[in-house]
Amino acid sequence: ADRDGMVNGEGAAAMLLETREQAQRRGAHVLASIAGTSACMATERNVETLRHTIRESLRTTLSVAGWRPVDVGHVNAHGLSALEADEAEAQAIHDVLGDVPVTAMKSYFGNVGPAGCLIELAGSVLALQHDEIPATLNYATPDPRCPVQVVRETPLRGRIARAVKVSFSSTGQVATVAIHR
Secondary structure, eight states: OOOOOOBOOOOOOOOOOOOOHHHHHTOOOOOOOOEEEEEEOSSSHHHHHHHHHHHHHHHHHHHHTTTOGOOOOEEEOOOOHHHHHHHHHHHHHHHHHTEEEEOTHHHEEEEEEEEHHHHHHHHHHHHHTTEEEOOOOOOSOOOTSSSSSSSSSSSEEEEOOOEEEEEOTTTSSSEEEEEEO
């Protein structure tokens, strides 16, 4: 509730995506698999439209993955630290996934722009590998407009090895991806 804006950062990430069959043929150690994805567009810039668009992207991703809300171990939120964007995202996550644990990895490295989506997805891959959802840094006072269970103070262990990453842009693009170990 006491946030006062985002911090810019710098970073990059790369991932190799291939079919499971190809990875097995070459003897690769598969770190995670993509179960489902979705991309949507918020046509208006307001809290309710963004909330609706994130909600629809989450529902579509779960449908493609064949998952129910209880099958998700954690959400890696976009977590922009902007009042309206956070409100829309948190409410959409709560609407679709209930009290699933949520982490915001931008708290570790700031907002690195478009690279952030992949860096944060890599963070969820590592969380699945190590069975440890990172705590959101600098999270002290819950915002009543953001009804989600934020992982804070200490990492969370022992969750289902499935995650959903939420990302969106200032121009309205929304994307979600479901991964599992």
